[in-house]
Amino acid sequence: MKRTAAHKGTVLIVEDSQTLRQMTQMTLEERGYTVLTASDGVGALQALAETIPDIVVLDINLPDIDGFEVCKRIKADPRTRYVPVIMATGLGRSGFEIMSIESGADDFIAKPIDPLVLDARIEMVIRRMRRERFANALTGLPSNALTEERLGFLLARRKPFAVIFFDIDGFRAFNSRYGHARGDLLIRHLAELLLEAVNFAEPDDAFIGHLGGDDFIVTCDPDKAEGIAHSVVASFDGSILDFYEDEDRESGGFTLTDRSGEPKRYGPLTLCAAVVPVVERFPGSVIELMDQGHDLLEYAKQQPGSFVATERRGIGLG
Structure with a gap:
């Protein structure tokens, strides 16, 4: 009998590559997450308008709005301001980290993504944000x-x-x-x-x-x-x-x-x-x-x- 992993939270993956998106989704679902997906920036913002996830894993190189701008919009909206964002990219590390911080990201990870590292990063950020946020369980707003x-x-x-x-x-x-x-x-x-x-x-x-x-x-x-x-x-x-x-x-x-x-x-x-x-x-x-x-x-x-x-x-x- 297959053992079902305990539910660890809801993750929104924003990645334009269908292959990478599906691989990441499968990996995280196996580890107990509920996974939502979007292939571009507009789709990500639409998904956030419908459901507030526990965390967003956001690629930088999107076909419409780049990930930095999407992150800024997430953090500018009072409804999603406290949703943590992990930025993912293959850009040079130093410049990528600076731009991620300036856009309001809570953490960052370099591509190619190691599933075990991503799982650990997500757990760490969610745990930290839940401790700091003290959100109201009914509305998701700060309590x-x-x-x-x-x-x-x-x-x-x-x-x-x-x-x-x-x-x-x-x-x-x-x-x-x-x-x-x-x-x-x-x-x-x-x-x-x-x-x-x-x-x-x-x-x-x-x-x-x-x-x-x-x-x-x-x-x-x-x-x-x-x-x-x-x-x-x-x-x-x-x-x-x-x-x-x-x-x-x-x-x-x-x-x-x-x-x-x-x-x-x-x-x-x-x-x-x-x-x-x-x-x-x-x-x-x-x-x-x-x-x-x-x-x-x-x-x-x-x-x-x-x-x-x-x-x-x-x-x-x-």
Whole structure:
């Protein structure tokens, strides 16, 4: 009986040579990986739009977009920024390594590729990135540890930025009504709305974090923050009823029995956002910044419907 290797992760192989692509795919599948493939740069970016792999093995010499440019685009997209990339090429080693690093690659390997070396490199990079990334398992976005690290970096840099806090009001009741599976679909949908809004606004050095449950954070340029917040809220309001059954959609909500046995009516879910610009004075800690955002978010949740609240003064201790 053939023994099946334990699943070690999902790898996207981007290689224009069909022979090399198939050989690498077969080798990695034998070692327990799920393998996706693309023969050019456009195909690689399309594959990443559909599925977020654990790692990308990227050839440099592609027929349309060279591997360095593909890597730059992967790292520029908030959705794929934390997917590790191993560059593979037969170019001269020193120049290849420099260009790989400049494009944002996490590691590199020279051709011809030794399957055992590639397997070891993939394991090493995935292990390192998982340890550093602390990604949310549901959305693939950075979770608490990396988000706090990001906020700490922005505070230490002492340059203007903004933080947008997002929270779905009534999400617990929605889960009680429809179950966690549909709740998970809704959370992933909100993550996609955030990614779309951020990509459309094209802010410099944007970051999207998933703190858990229905709580998300975006950091971006101060002048782009309100536009992103309003865009996400409008998209959420325009699509939320798609997650309801016809009966609830037609009646505008549903009724649940509370702990005291009394019926309670719940309308369609709403999304609240709190925009906290940090432009003149800087808070003394990440905790203080988070507290300011959560206080403003609570104010937003007290308003009727979906709401975007903005701290106009900036914040900090001076």
